[in-house]
Amino acid sequence: MPEQPLYFESDYHRCEFISFCNDDGRESYLKVVTWSLISISTALIGCYTIIRGSRIYAERNLPVLAIGWFFLGLSWWSIAQSQWFVDAYTRLDVLAWMVCFIFGIAGTVYILFQIIRFTENVSPKDPPIEPLNDNERRLVTEMIRRNLGDGS
């Protein structure tokens, strides 16, 4: 976030709505953003590494699995260090904001779902697709066999 211009500078604009634009809240805001990014990125790296190390796609790889759990633990540690979450979870008004936010998301998803349904209804229908012929069927079967089968 760029530093706010001073009042005598030509590009000065007084923020009307955002408290952390002008005052000391800016520093705290940047700290929250930085630590949130650390928590999210370590969680993502941890999950990816755990999935790579587990027996989903290949044999279990214990060192990779351990590294993944280390990163996930690091993410939990960074959250536990954050006073912001403690403050938020002990305040009833913030909890109410969080719940209302979820209701807002649910309502918006429902509205967008209805808009997409309306769009699909008013759009002209595509003609039905012809079924695969023998050659295409053999090709698709071979592609699946090569990707999922023994690879030979």
Add this chain to the structure above:
Amino acid sequence: MLNFDFSIAGIGSLGAMMLIAMVFICYCFAIHLIVTWNPYHRPAIPLVSSLILCTGPMLAMSMEKDGATSLAEMLEIIFLFTSLGGGVIVLWMPIILAFVTFQMLIVSRKSPTEDPLIEMLEN
């Protein structure tokens, strides 16, 4: 370590949070439609609708005081709405991470099941 207060005048009401959620989701949906543009998805109507739903409350908020708006004010409100939306989603992170950690525990202990597709191909 961290101490941050969302002390934003007039924005803390519950209805406003629902409105912020709507703006945030419509903003993300509009970006998604633009960057994955495909005419077969018929994106025109959903894109216009999400842009209207996204800009409407922001425009109303910027015009609330004096009935006029400016680019700087609009940019400030866009920043406010998106940062508040992102902030509330981050507030949900411990709960989401608890669920994800539980899933990772299952994944770590899981053995691969027989693939029904391979069996189907062989038959």
